[in-house]
Amino acid sequence: MVLISKQNIRDYGKGLALIVILLISWEGFALMIQNNYILPRLGEIFSVLLQPAAPVLGGESLIQNTIQSLREVLTGFLCAAAVAIPLGLFIGWSKEVQKYLNPTIQILRPVPPIAWMPFSIAWFGIGFNSILFIIGMGAFFPILINTVDGVQGVRLRWIEVAETFHATTFEQLRTVILPGALPVIWNGLRVSFGVAWMCVVAAEMLPGTTAGLGYLIMYAYKLGQLQVIGAGMIIIGVIGLGADTLFRAGQERLFGWQGRE
Amino acid sequence: MEPVLSLDGIVKTFRDNEKSCPALAGISFDVAAREIVCIMGPSGCGKSTLLRIIGGLDSADAGRISQTAGNKDGKPSVAMVFQDHALFPWLTVYENIVYGLRLSVQNLPEEEIAKRAESLLDLTHLTAFALSYPHQLSGGMKQRASVARALAIKPSILLMDEPFSALDTFTRRELEDEVVRIRQDLKTTFLMVTHNPEEAIYIADRIVILSGRPAVVSDILPIDLPYPRDKADPEFIRIREQVTRMIRGKA
Numbered sequence: 001m002v003l004i005s006k007q008n009i010r011d012y013g014k015g016l017a018l019i020v021i022l023l024i025s026w027e028g029f030a031l032m033i034q035n036n037y038i039l040p041r042l043g044e045i046f047s048v049l050l051q052p053a054a055p056v057l058g059g060e061s062l063i064q065n066t067i068q069s070l071r072e073v074l075t076g077f078l079c080a081a082a083v084a085i086p087l088g089l090f091i092g093w094s095k096e097v098q099k100y101l102n103p104t105i106q107i108l109r110p111v112p113p114i115a116w117m118p119f120s121i122a123w124f125g126i127g128f129n130s131i132l133f134i135i136g137m138g139a140f141f142p143i144l145i146n147t148v149d150g151v152q153g154v155r156l157r158w159i160e161v162a163e164t165f166h167a168t169t170f171e172q173l174r175t176v177i178l179p180g181a182l183p184v185i186w187n188g189l190r191v192s193f194g195v196a197w198m199c200v201v202a203a204e205m206l207p208g209t210t211a212g213l214g215y216l217i218m219y220a221y222k223l224g225q226l227q228v229i230g231a232g233m234i235i236i237g238v239i240g241l242g243a244d245t246l247f248r249a250g251q252e253r254l255f256g257w258q259g260r261e
Numbered sequence: 262m263e264p265v266l267s268l269d270g271i272v273k274t275f276r277d278n279e280k281s282c283p284a285l286a287g288i289s290f291d292v293a294a295r296e297i298v299c300i301m302g303p304s305g306c307g308k309s310t311l312l313r314i315i316g317g318l319d320s321a322d323a324g325r326i327s328q329t330a331g332n333k334d335g336k337p338s339v340a341m342v343f344q345d346h347a348l349f350p351w352l353t354v355y356e357n358i359v360y361g362l363r364l365s366v367q368n369l370p371e372e373e374i375a376k377r378a379e380s381l382l383d384l385t386h387l388t389a390f391a392l393s394y395p396h397q398l399s400g401g402m403k404q405r406a407s408v409a410r411a412l413a414i415k416p417s418i419l420l421m422d423e424p425f426s427a428l429d430t431f432t433r434r435e436l437e438d439e440v441v442r443i444r445q446d447l448k449t450t451f452l453m454v455t456h457n458p459e460e461a462i463y464i465a466d467r468i469v470i471l472s473g474r475p476a477v478v479s480d481i482l483p484i485d486l487p488y489p490r491d492k493a494d495p496e497f498i499r500i501r502e503q504v505t506r507m508i509r510g511k512a
Contacts, residue, residue, distance in 0.1 A: 157343060160341075161349075162364070164318065164341045165365050165414065166364065167364050176349070179349070179351045179352075180349075180351070182351075255351075257394055257395070
């Protein structure tokens with residue numbers, strides 16, 4: 001395993017050092033301030049984390065909330081990918097299509113997903129679909145933009161090779177453009193998953209939501225339970241890190257050729 | 262002998278913002294079966310453009326290209342090797358070699374594909390690297406794989422655009438020998454652009470020399486030396502000097 005070489009352990013150590021310093025400082029200030037509404041003690045946060053299956057604040061357990069959020073994020077992310085990748089291939093493939101669509105995309109892109117909330121409720125009602133819509137809006141653009149970039153970055157020479165073998169447009173797409181653009185698309189997916197995960201807190205602020213890490217954080221806020229908020233934040237952060245690590249590992253495994261062709 | 266490829270008055274003018282830039286002004290010559298023909302000429306004279314037109318990557322403004330042999334669908338069966346090997350980095354050497362084969366011959370049984378790939382891997386000395394990826398190969402091996410990929414569709418003519426100019430001298434020499442050997446073994450016809458007179462004289466039956474822009478065929482020089490040729494042979498050197506002079510005179 002390359003993951004546990006000496007060099008890697010040293011690198012992990014460097015990263016861990018700051019985390020330890022932050023935790024110690026947090027605990028130090030918490031001891032000085034002695035106010036749970038400003039800085040809850042680490043022990044309290046961890047006691048929430050250490051009972052992941054126990055009901056939190058009279059509701060679902062941490063595990064149930066986490067699963068709920070993961071389900072929303074994954075569904076929203078996959079829906080976004082299912083639309084953004086084909087659309088991105090289309091836009092990247094045709095400069096003409098890009099001229100038609102680009103202004104609209106560039107106007108919609110900077111709109112924060114949460115701004116869609118009122119429309120989302122009006123269109124999809126309260127519940128899972130609205131949350132999906134907001135997460136999907138956040139996840140959509142990084143995938144779209146990267147797919148377009150990826151397609152436009154495919155070496156013309158590769159397409160010419162396909163042409164000399166009389167590949168049809170669809171065959172070119174399947175055998176050259178898609179695999180050639182995939183590393184960049186993959187990077188878009190990685191960024192997008194991060195954004196989707198960030199959107200979950202916002203999306204679960206929707207009225208009528210009853211579970212999920214975002215909901216838990218907002219609910220704990222109303223009750224002034226900052227240690228629960230801390231625990232929720234840590235779970236979101238750790239899962240985000242885990243997803244990113246998986247995407248990076250996939251990148252190295254699948255696209256080892258990148259930059260070496 | 263019946264020509265495999267026949268060019269008749271190929272004209273090409275590049276147009277860019279109303280400015281027209283004539284590249285080819287009526288190119289005509291034939292290539293016979295099993296021949297190795299090299300195209301030479303001053304740089305920028307349109308050698309690559311001519312090859313791209315024959316390969317179907319560019320279109321001519323006027324003139325006719327006729328090919329006697331075609332594949333089953335009636336598409337002219339030409340294959341192309343580029344200066345940069347242009348292998349697909351995400352495919353193994355094996356998958357690269359069969360890439361064109363899968364596209365141009367639909368529904369070829371997998372055993373047939375494997376059989377052809379194996380003989381090509383053998384021919385290009387890449388058997389041990391069938392499952393390697395292009396970035397794991399040396400420059401010469403990459404270019405050999407690229408030649409194998411082009412040969413896989415059994416083209417009636419193999420077009421090569423300065424295929425060895427990015428390689429070191431020794432590798433280059435090795436691949437030049439291989440072209441001659443492949444012609445012997447597979448009866449392939451080669452049309453190759455090169456800027457190296459020594460290379461052209463070493464492998465070609467005939468050298469087509471183009472003039473500067475807009476290009477016309479200024480000379481067609483048959484090389485009558487027996488194979489394998491010796492680059493140190495006085496006659497070889499004489500022809501080399503002659504070719505160099507001819508090209509310089511056209512620039």
